[in-house]
Amino acid sequence: MDGVPRVPAQRRPDPVEPAALRFGVLGPVRAWRGDEPLGTGSPQQRALLAALLLREGRTATAAELIDALWGEAPPSQALAAVRTYASRLRKALDPGVLVSESGGYAVRGLGEGALDLATAQDLAARAEKAKAAGDLCQARDALGQALALWDGETLAGVPGPYAEAQRVRLEEWRLQLLESRLDMDLEQGCHAEAVSELTALTAAHPLRERLRELLMLALYRSGRQAEALAVYADTRRLLADELGVDPRPGLRELQQRILRADPGLAEPSAPPAEPAAVPVRPAQLPATVPDFTGRACSVSELSEVLAASETGVMAVSALAGIGGVGKTTLAVHVAHQARPAFPDGQLYVDLQGTGPRAAEPETVLGSFLRALGTADSAIPDSLEERSALYRSVLDGRRVLILLDNAKDAAQVRPLLPGTSGCAALVTSRVRMVDLAGAHLVDLDVMSPDEALALFTKIVGEERVASEREAALDVVAACGFLPLAIRIAASRLAARRTWTVSVLAAKLGDERRRLDELQAGDLAVKATFELGYGQLEPAQARAFRLLGLADGPDISLAAAAAVLDLPAEETEDLLESLVDMSLLESAAPGRYRYHDLVRLYARACAERDEEPPSEREAALSRLLDFYLSTVAGVYLLERPGDRLVEHLEPARYPGLAFADRHAARDWLYAEAVSLLACVRQAARRETLRRAVDVLWAAVDLAESGANSKEYEAVAALLRDVAQQAGDPRAEARALTALAFVHHISGSRFDVALEEAERAVRLARDAADPLTGCWASNICGVVALYQSRHEEGEAHFTRAIDSFRRLGDRPGEASALCNLSRIHLATGRIDSAVALAREGAAMYDDMGHALKGANGRYALGLALTRSGRLAEATDCLEEALRVFRDSRQRLWEGMTLFRLAELDLAAGRPAGAAVNAETALSLLRGIGGDWRHGNVLTALGRALDGIGQRDRAQVCWREALEIFETLGAPEAAEVRGLLAPVTTA
Numbered sequence: 001m002d003g004v005p006r007v008p009a010q011r012r013p014d015p016v017e018p019a020a021l022r023f024g025v026l027g028p029v030r031a032w033r034g035d036e037p038l039g040t041g042s043p044q045q046r047a048l049l050a051a052l053l054l055r056e057g058r059t060a061t062a063a064e065l066i067d068a069l070w071g072e073a074p075p076s077q078a079l080a081a082v083r084t085y086a087s088r089l090r091k092a093l094d095p096g097v098l099v100s101e102s103g104g105y106a107v108r109g110l111g112e113g114a115l116d117l118a119t120a121q122d123l124a125a126r127a128e129k130a131k132a133a134g135d136l137c138q139a140r141d142a143l144g145q146a147l148a149l150w151d152g153e154t155l156a157g158v159p160g161p162y163a164e165a166q167r168v169r170l171e172e173w174r175l176q177l178l179e180s181r182l183d184m185d186l187e188q189g190c191h192a193e194a195v196s197e198l199t200a201l202t203a204a205h206p207l208r209e210r211l212r213e214l215l216m217l218a219l220y221r222s223g224r225q226a227e228a229l230a231v232y233a234d235t236r237r238l239l240a241d242e243l244g245v246d247p248r249p250g251l252r253e254l255q256q257r258i259l260r261a262d263p264g265l266a267e268p269s270a271p272p273a274e275p276a277a278v279p280v281r282p283a284q285l286p287a288t289v290p291d292f293t294g295r296a297c298s299v300s301e302l303s304e305v306l307a308a309s310e311t312g313v314m315a316v317s318a319l320a321g322i323g324g325v326g327k328t329t330l331a332v333h334v335a336h337q338a339r340p341a342f343p344d345g346q347l348y349v350d351l352q353g354t355g356p357r358a359a360e361p362e363t364v365l366g367s368f369l370r371a372l373g374t375a376d377s378a379i380p381d382s383l384e385e386r387s388a389l390y391r392s393v394l395d396g397r398r399v400l401i402l403l404d405n406a407k408d409a410a411q412v413r414p415l416l417p418g419t420s421g422c423a424a425l426v427t428s429r430v431r432m433v434d435l436a437g438a439h440l441v442d443l444d445v446m447s448p449d450e451a452l453a454l455f456t457k458i459v460g461e462e463r464v465a466s467e468r469e470a471a472l473d474v475v476a477a478c479g480f481l482p483l484a485i486r487i488a489a490s491r492l493a494a495r496r497t498w499t500v501s502v503l504a505a506k507l508g509d510e511r512r513r514l515d516e517l518q519a520g521d522l523a524v525k526a527t528f529e530l531g532y533g534q535l536e537p538a539q540a541r542a543f544r545l546l547g548l549a550d551g552p553d554i555s556l557a558a559a560a561a562v563l564d565l566p567a568e569e570t571e572d573l574l575e576s577l578v579d580m581s582l583l584e585s586a587a588p589g590r591y592r593y594h595d596l597v598r599l600y601a602r603a604c605a606e607r608d609e610e611p612p613s614e615r616e617a618a619l620s621r622l623l624d625f626y627l628s629t630v631a632g633v634y635l636l637e638r639p640g641d642r643l644v645e646h647l648e649p650a651r652y653p654g655l656a657f658a659d660r661h662a663a664r665d666w667l668y669a670e671a672v673s674l675l676a677c678v679r680q681a682a683r684r685e686t687l688r689r690a691v692d693v694l695w696a697a698v699d700l701a702e703s704g705a706n707s708k709e710y711e712a713v714a715a716l717l718r719d720v721a722q723q724a725g726d727p728r729a730e731a732r733a734l735t736a737l738a739f740v741h742h743i744s745g746s747r748f749d750v751a752l753e754e755a756e757r758a759v760r761l762a763r764d765a766a767d768p769l770t771g772c773w774a775s776n777i778c779g780v781v782a783l784y785q786s787r788h789e790e791g792e793a794h795f796t797r798a799i800d801s802f803r804r805l806g807d808r809p810g811e812a813s814a815l816c817n818l819s820r821i822h823l824a825t826g827r828i829d830s831a832v833a834l835a836r837e838g839a840a841m842y843d844d845m846g847h848a849l850k851g852a853n854g855r856y857a858l859g860l861a862l863t864r865s866g867r868l869a870e871a872t873d874c875l876e877e878a879l880r881v882f883r884d885s886r887q888r889l890w891e892g893m894t895l896f897r898l899a900e901l902d903l904a905a906g907r908p909a910g911a912a913v914n915a916e917t918a919l920s921l922l923r924g925i926g927g928d929w930r931h932g933n934v935l936t937a938l939g940r941a942l943d944g945i946g947q948r949d950r951a952q953v954c955w956r957e958a959l960e961i962f963e964t965l966g967a968p969e970a971a972e973v974r975g976l977l978a979p980v981t982t983a
Contacts, residue, residue: 324483547601628654745927908944
């Protein structure tokens with residue numbers, strides 16, 4: 001040191017990594033530095049950049065660039081222009097990206113993913129590789145990502161012959177990728193979804209036969225054989241007219257296969273054969289059952305875990321499930337298959353975990369040590385010493401241990417090997433989440449095919465083949481539980497005079513089913529009794545009471561209502577029942593019973609629940625919970641609606657929701673269980689509350705997914721109300737029934753009869769709000785049946801009645817409906833005014849869903865008035881709300897109206913896409929009448945894009961529908977078909 005003070009060195013900041021350059025050619029030619037767009041100059045300058053980017057780093061000479069930009073007629077200063085463009089680009093880009101060499105230029109040094117075309121090529125290669133490996137899901141995903149990189153026309157706005165040639169090449173490649181992705185869509189069963197996309201593509205590329213072939217296949221697999229053949233006819237005519245050629249052989253062959261209904265058009269798949277087990281000694285494993293059936297996925301999963309022991313890992317699998325589900329059978333089967341991998345032996349013990357005295361671990365260890373060659377005198381007394389010696393004996397050996405019927409993890413831990421190369425299989429009714437390192441497997445019941453195969457193996461192919469439907473009824477009554485199927489099949493096999501139908505009839509009586517499912521020392525009820533006997537009192541009460549509810553599953557909140565307990569305490573009880581395999585967790589916060597376990601739980605409730613009145617009280621709390629909650633959901637969707645003020649009071653609180661989206665999600669998630677509760681409550685004591693739950697859940701009738709069950713429950717409530725002599729309950733049930741019938745689109749006469757009776761009963765019962773809604777339905781039916789004068793009278797009465805009650809949402813609904821009458825009778829201006837008034841009322845009240853109905857009505861009126869832009873805005877806004885609200889019926893109908901609007905605007909291709917999508921959405925809902933109207937519009941659109949044969953198919957189907965219904969629309973369709981008929 002020289003003694004001179006030093007100034008501390010200042011640390012220089014780390015250099016900032018420059019943002020990477022990115023380029024796009026699959027659309028307009030663009031450049032970005034990071035997320036910041038860069039200027040790419042004039043069209044010719046962009047053409048130069050595109051020519052260099054598409055050469056993928058190779059040098060382009062000046063002459064080649066001049067030819068690329070101007071072709072055979074370049075300007076006199078072409079070379080100077082190229083140099084100017086290159087200089088400007090060099091300044092805009094990073095240094096060293098655009099380089100000059102050999103009298104030309106090149107783009108170099110781009111990072112991975114810098115050019116969208118290169119990314120698309122990589123994704124396409126990945127898709128090809130995944131497809132070759134049989135992974136269609138990954139292949140489709142990769143192709144979807146590649147196609148998403150296109151942003152409009154390739155090299156949009158770029159001049160020059162080179163850009164034009166590349167534009168054609170890349171567009172052809174894009175179509176090939178699209179065809180490949182659509183082909184995979186069809187291979188994976190997405191036929192109906194592909195039809196609308198293929199319809200639009202064939203309209204845009206009418207001479208592309210591969211697209212026509214895919215459209216034919218998609219239509220055929222969607223059950224639309226006639227339209228598929230019509231596509232072929234359109235194609236043959238078009239190719240003859242335009243090119244003077246016939247369709248290629250592949251297209252002709254597909255037509256012939258469709259005509260033959262060739263079953264090969266649906267791709268079969270066969271599971272891989274299971275490897276045969278090779279017996280080796282020594283072994284303690286029980287014999288595997290000779291008729292072991294199915295369980296291919298579970299066998300594969302467990303086998304993979306056991307195979308891991310060959311790589312030096314100590315493998316433990318814990319298999320859990322309800323009694324009788326076949327845990328032991330599966331474990332023994334897998335263990336036998338794995339024997340070759342464990343040449344030093346296989347140990348087995350039944351730990352008797354469901355019995356009153358489970359096996360003691362030290363006793364089991366003594367038995368295992370003797371089997372492994374340890375002398376009695378060398379076996380210590382204590383559990384800890386035996387366990388340590390056991391692990392020492394297993395060290396360096398390859399042994400499989402099967403621990404069957406374990407009570408809990410504490411019983412199992414001392415019995416596990418401690419060294420690599422060994423493996424343990426554990427079966428238990430308890431999920432061993434506290435068994436560290438174990439691979440947990442939850443075993444479910446058999447699939448229907450597996451169950452039928454097991455039943456057939458035991459009974460015999462000859463007896464089952466002639467009564468296949470009865471055999472399916474038997475295995476369904478057994479809940480697809482292997483033990484129950486084995487018992488039922490064994491009883492039938494021992495009784496040669498019985499038919500399968502006789503057994504099915506015996507099992508059809510739920511009250512006797514558990515008693516019928518016993519044979520010799522096998523009994524389903526006894527198996528369940530073992531688990532029930534181990535429950536604590538609070539667990540046993542929850543097990544009994546929850547089994548009373550009819551729904552396929554139950555939510556945590558609903559279960560809390562049944563048990564009259566806080567949600568936290570309820571969850572603890574339910575999760576403990578799940579861990580003991582007496583209850584299943586269907587999804588987070590949802591629980592369900594196996595069908596036979598539910599029957600057993602109900603039998604326990606009848607036998608053990610004290611006082612007996614607690615059974616009725618539990619179901620009453622559940623009904624009140626649904627009534628309170630669904631009333632809140634209704635009010636969130638319809639602020640200011642007076643319906644909730646007219647519902648029966650509920651004594652148990654329901655859920656509250658932060659917004660309409662959460663409320664709507666709850667309603668659809670709970671729909672099946674809610675309707676099951678209403679059906680169960682269809683008796684005199686709870687009738688009015690049941691009817692009110694159904695009425696407040698009216699959105700389920702419109703959604704399409706739950707319409708049939710909603711209708712069946714409404715019909716049941718109507719019948720019970722008639723028998724009970726309750727006019728108010730009957731009027732409300734009839735109103736709900738009339739609503740779902742008119743929504744169905746094919747039972748208008750029935751809907752009118754029900755609505756008119758509801759009006760009379762509501763008047764007698766002094767229930768004016770019900771009368772208002774019933775009158776509104778009468779008007780809607782009259783509108784659909786073209787009885788306009790009657791419809792106007794009904795709507796006018798409904799409007800006056802809603803106003804007297806101060807029910808503004810009801811008034812808005814009737815105003816929008818009256819608009820439709822004015823529209824049908826040529827009063828266009830007043831139709832627009834009425835619809836605007838109704839929609840404005842909905843908006844003032846904050847009605848999102850019903851506001852969409854108002855915009856739907858306004859969109860129709862504006863379409864007829866020729867104000868197509870305004871009509872489009874209204875209908876598209878309605879479509880967004882219906883889609884967001886999961887209203888499939890109205891989503892489909894709005895797309896149909898947009899198709900009509902496209903036709904009015906002279907856009908047949910857009911109309912075809914909208915009508916196709918509407919047809920797909922309305923499949924199975926909305927009724928024949930609506931289906932016929934959509935087919936009529938689709939035919940007009942197809943005719944407009946030159947697919948005349950296919951249009952004829954649509955019109956003929958629509959005509960058949962309208963003639964069957966006696967609908968006036970038949971005359972219009974006959975007019976569309978008339979030119980062909982007369983020709």
